[in-house]
Amino acid sequence: METSQPILSVVVPMYDEEDVLPIFFARMRPLLDGLGVSYEVLVVDDGSRDATAALLTEATRQWRQLRLVRLLRNSGHQAALSAGFRRARGEYLVTIDADLQDPPEVIADLLSAARDKDVDVVYGVRSDRSSDTWAKRTTARMYYRLMCRLVGKDIPFDAGDFRLVSRRVVDAVNALPEDGRVFRLVIPWLGFPSAEVSYVRAERAAGVTKYNVSKMLRLAFDSVTAFSAAPLRLATWLGLLGGLLSVVFVIGALVTKLTGQSIPGWTSTVLAVAVIGAIQLLCLGLLGEYVARLFQSSQKRPQFLVGYDSLEDPGHHSYAEVTEPRDPEHR
Template identity: 85%
Template structure:
């Protein structure tokens, strides 16, 4: 017989988080037990190389609401979130990172907001990011301003992946055919009624960040290419600019030639070739990124592969025990 679905699913993507897990257990379980709702903590282990998976399995022995879904390989933060959306059973779903920079205590406020406001999405918005480094705050500010300009003003400013969504939002996201989705853009794009809960971002509880600068730039580039054709238009404008500069250069060269002041040289030639060549390469690179996305989409490869789900493992064990007893 199938178990009743929980009221709340807390999806937590993890990658090499063994250092923060004891603190995570200490803070998360008492909080969720005190909410007065049935819940599951669905941890998506994104191919960790340390003891993260074994520590989670050991904790699940005494914490039945803890569920481990392990991906076969490291697929990335957004892919881990997609796996959580696919596997979660709750009527409401909260996504939160394991580093505890987004305080789990705010989950109670998210639940209260969705009940009082009758909305489908509650965004956790960082009102104070002083715990982050100057570089992190600066790049984050640039990212959200760029997204608001390219995608639209519906994107909550300074809202990461800490949010609560209803089951119909989960179903709508899972029904989308696209791979490589960026959740902080996809969910606002869907247009469900939403509200915000502000909180102060804390320092990382333990360990080191796994989201380095290159991954941040990759997220920004994926966000732009997945939701906007602006880079293609940029390529067009750069091509037009290159054409205008070339025309001006030709006119100037003819004027100098007719005046009899032309001196053989290489500076102007090198300058012209460098400028036009750089613009052409940039345009080709932007076009190549879009062609690559189309190619990846045509392959229809799965964004992630689940290697283990503790809930299914428990179900198999229960079925075996029932068969033996009968």
């Protein structure tokens, strides 16, 4: 592994990706060798349970630009990206997933756009997601529309975690004290000059996705609670609505009683209790999300712990890493 600073760092978070690794190596290495710039491929093994780490360790002996960083435990996709941001050395940094749904060939276009347009961020924007399921496309559209309304119009629509950033952006992100950051929201929020490169999203090259529905929902909750107080305001409005409904029920009950039309029964009582109870539980759940973030922040637990970095002495283990709380999203 070269110790001099490369021009390009390609950060790839991986978790149980042994099936896709042969295809990943076959496509990524000749592509990067042909760019004509010095580079490193920084693979962050997020506590894989299969042969991913062993295959990567063997590959580092044959591919000198390949660098393996292993986390001591599974910490989540965003935490793995944070580890890559902390350890990458390149003037430019590209983040890409190992499943090859985001074509590595687009990296050359990202680098060219950054240099030609003199921008600090280049987003890979999916122009065609026909390879994804209907449910995945629908939930993705809902997510980006919600983020645009809550966070702002600067959020690029249909841009995931496939992007290029300059060293200025890397340093700015690493300096943030934020807990459990969501990169697809944090980077646009910084406001650096940006551009976009469109591409067609492909099918997964091999293996199965590790990003199930529960993890996508967790990402959505983290995105909303990290960047907006709108749910708290929603809880306030729902509380007011519940109060108004209570007044209506009381007035209706009094009118019925005074006119002598009251009929013994439980329907109205059950209806009132159900409506008010549902609103109260929803408000408590929204408040609980914010309290949980405050609790995790107060614990000051590291977001991730690095157990091995192939750039360093193979016998060296670094356990003192960032001082951010653990990423609430687990894979």
